[in-house]
Every structure is written in structure tokens, then in C-alpha cells.
Amino acid sequence: MRIPFVDLKHQYREIKDELQEAIDGVLEKGIFVGGEEVEWFEEEFAQYCGVRFAVGVGSGTEALHLALLACGVGSGHEVITVPNTFIATTEAITLTGARPVFVDIDPETYTMDTGQIKSAITERTKAIIPVHLYGQPADMLPILAIAERHKLLVVEDAAQAHGALYRGKKVGGFGTVACFSFYPTKNLGAYGEGGAVVTDHEEIAQRVMLLRDHGSRQKYSHEIEGMNSRLDTLQAAILRVKLRHLDRWNQERRERAALYDTLLQDAKGVVRPTIREGSTHVYHLYVIRCTERDRLREHLGNTGIVTGIHYPTPVYLQPAYGYLGLSEGTYPVTERVAAEILSLPLYPELRREDVEQVAGELKEFIG
Numbered sequence: 069m070r071i072p073f074v075d076l077k078h079q080y081r082e083i084k085d086e087l088q089e090a091i092d093g094v095l096e097k098g099i100f101v102g103g104e105e106v107e108w109f110e111e112e113f114a115q116y117c118g119v120r121f122a123v124g125v126g127s128g129t130e131a132l133h134l135a136l137l138a139c140g141v142g143s144g145h146e147v148i149t150v151p152n153t154f155i156a157t158t159e160a161i162t163l164t165g166a167r168p169v170f171v172d173i174d175p176e177t178y179t180m181d182t183g184q185i186k187s188a189i190t191e192r193t194k195a196i197i198p199v200h201l202y203g204q205p206a207d208m209l210p211i212l213a214i215a216e217r218h219k220l221l222v223v224e225d226a227a228q229a230h231g232a233l234y235r236g237k238k239v240g241g242f243g244t245v246a247c248f249s250f251y252p253t254k255n256l257g258a259y260g261e262g263g264a265v266v267t268d269h270e271e272i273a274q275r276v277m278l279l280r281d282h283g284s285r286q287k288y289s290h291e292i293e294g295m296n297s298r299l300d301t302l303q304a305a306i307l308r309v310k311l312r313h314l315d316r317w318n319q320e321r322r323e324r325a326a327l328y329d330t331l332l333q334d335a336k337g338v339v340r341p342t343i344r345e346g347s348t349h350v351y352h353l354y355v356i357r358c359t360e361r362d363r364l365r366e367h368l369g370n371t372g373i374v375t376g377i378h379y380p381t382p383v384y385l386q387p388a389y390g391y392l393g394l395s396e397g398t399y400p401v402t403e404r405v406a407a408e409i410l411s412l413p414l415y416p417e418l419r420r421e422d423v424e425q426v427a428g429e430l431k432e433f434i435g
């Protein structure tokens with residue numbers, strides 16, 4: 069039987085009544101930009117993340133871009149991040165006029181290798197963007213310590229990690245500011261684009277609010293130049309419904325992941341995800357490693373199992389970043405990992421027998 073990589077229709081059917089009521093409420097009110105639903109979602113999401121402010125914006129990419137702008141990052145600055153991420157992380161940096169500077173990733177957790185940060189710092193460094201990749205928090209304690217010593221901002225890229233915990237505290241509450249994506253397939257996903265910037269700093273929240281809405285607090289009065297990056301009212305209403313289910317869905321993701329872990333423990337040559345001690349992973353993705361990755365992927369595909377690769381090419385090796393002059397071999401851990409990683413289907417609605425089928429086919433390939 070075919071096993072898709074994600075199944076958004078199943079989730080919709082499960083909470084259809086709640087969603088329809090929320091959507092109808094917006095349609096009845098006839099307010100489609102801004103309004104109470106957006107404000108209520110912002111309050112509820114801030115509370116969920118354990119921070120004072122959440123500002124809804126148009127996407128996760130724009131959340132990162134606006135957060136960096138609000139923190140004063142711009143031309144002449146450098147921002148340290150990882151090369152094993154989605155291009156949005158680095159696009160947000162270059163959109164401000166700053167330059168991305170990479171440090172390699174930790175071979176076990178695939179998040180930032182914090183031991184390499186110090187040597188990447190120059191007098192132009194302004195911020196660090198750790199990425200909570202696949203739903204696993206980056207190692208925030210050393211990152212925060214280095215940032216404090218060198219007076220750097222920390223912008224968490226939490227696009228893949230809604231609800232993940234680091235030492236008992238939710239991601240989003242560690243950095244100067246944190247950014248989330250509500251792209252439909254994310255752990256908390258809208259039915260379209262969406263994102264949020266969360267922070268404890270009132271002046272940063274205010275600045276993002278200005279930037280997302282043409283620099284305007286009052287209609288046709290523009291304090292600064294901004295842009296249009298508002299969170300859609302319909303999406304806010306949908307996200308309010310889905311937020312109520314997020315912890316359960318994350319728990320269900322963890323249960324599916326635990327079942328994969330058990331079934332794959334004797335699969336030779338397959339490296340399962342490693343969780344950093346003291347962290348709670350939310351498994352946006354369940355990523356294994358296998359040196360025969362491409363052949364394995366083909367085998368699974370032939371049996372109807374859809375997999376993904378996140379990400380096949382480190383960002384600095386993308387044509388878009390040719391101007392950085394970084395050649396193959398620059399970040400060896402990222403490059404090795406990129407050649408071996410494979411994301412297996414994992415979502416709350418995935419059935420036990422689906423996990424068993426994926427694990428069974430995988431083991432058959434391994435032999």
C-alpha cells in the first residue's frame with residue numbers, strides 16, 4: 069500500500085468541525101486582514117512558547133528576515149548559522165544586506181557544532197542563528213554563553229520545532245528573538261503561508277509589528293518603510309484551532325518515532341536519530357542515515373513508500389551562493405550527512421502498520 073510522506077487530508081478530517089466553525093466565524097465577520105483572530109492567536113502562541121510577545125507574519129522566511137531587521141542586522145554585518153538548513157535561513161540574512169558565515173554541524177544531532185562558533189566570530193559578527201533542525205533543539209546553553217561574551221544577538225530558527233523542549237523549556241524562549249513557520253506541513257501548519265516572531269523584548273516586537281505592516285501603526289501614517297507581511301486572519305483562526313491539538317500531535321509523532329527506533333535497532337548500516345540529553349524532540353522529520361541512501365530511497369519508492377531528503381545540497385554549495393566562494397570540502401560533516409540522510413514518513417496520523425511496513429521494507433533492502 070502507498071504510504072505518503074505527509075497526509076494533511078487525514079488531519080483535516082479529524083478536526084473538520086472545529087475548523088469549519090473557525091473558518092465560518094471569519095467569513096461571517098468579514099474581516100480578512102488583522103482583527104481579533106490574529107491578536108488572539110498571537111496571545112495564545114506567545115503563551116504557548118512561554119514568551120511575552122508573538123507577532124504573526126506572512127511566512128517563516130519573513131519572520132527571520134523581519135526579526136533580523138528589527139534587531140538592527142544589516143549591511144556590513146555577518147551572521148553565523150549552519151549549512152545544513154533550508155535556504156530560508158540564509159536568504160533572511162542576505163535580504164538584510166548582511167553576509168552568512170557558516171559553522172559545521174554536530175555529527176550526532178545535525179545541529180550547530182557549538183565548538184566551532186568562536187573561530188567564526190569577527191568584529192563584523194552581529195548575530196547567531198541556531199536552527200532547531202528536524203524538531204530537535206540546537207544546544208542553546210553554549211550558544212547563549214558565547215553570544216553573551218561577544219555581545220551577539222541570538223535568533224532561533226524554530227521553523228521545524230514548535231513545542232520542542234531544551235532542558236525543560238520550550239524553544240522560542242532562549243534567543244533574543246525566535247522565528248516560526250506555519251507552512252502547511254510543519255508541526256503547527258496553516259492552510260497556506262504563515263509565520264511568527266516571538267520575543268520577550270517589547271521594542272523588538274513593536275518593531276516587527278511596524279515592519280510587517282508598511283511601518284504603520286495608524287492607517288496612512290508611516291513611521292518607517294516596511295512591507296506587507298501580515299498573518300492572514302483565516303490562517304490565524306485555523307492556527308488557533310490547531311494549536312489546541314499541537315501537544316497531542318507532537319506526542320503522537322514521538323510515539324511513531326519510538327516505534328521506528330525499536331523496529332530499526334537491528335538494521336545494520338542504518339543510523340537512527342540521536343536525541344541530545346535533556347531535550348524533547350518533536351520529530352518534524354524522522355531522519356535516518358544510510359551510506360546506500362539513494363538505492364534505499366529507490367527501493368522504498370518502488371514499494372510505494374515516499375521519502376524525502378532534508379537537505380540534499382548544503383546551502384553554500386547551491387548556485388545561489390557561488391559568490392561566497394566556498395568549495396566542496398569546506399564543511400565536511402554537513403557534506404557527509406547530506407549524502408546519507410533520508411527522511412522517512414512521520415506524522416501523527418501515520419498508522420502503526422505503516423511504520424511497520426516502512427521498517428520492514430527498509431530491513432529487506434539492508435538484507
Ligand SMILES: Cc1ncc(COP(=O)(O)O)c(C=O)c1O
Pocket residue numbers: 127128129130153154156157199225227228248249250251262263
Ligand atoms: C529551518 C527552516 N527555516 C525557515 C523556513 C522558512 O519557512 P517558510 O517556508 O514558512 O517561509 C523553513 C521552512 O521550510 C525551515 O524549514
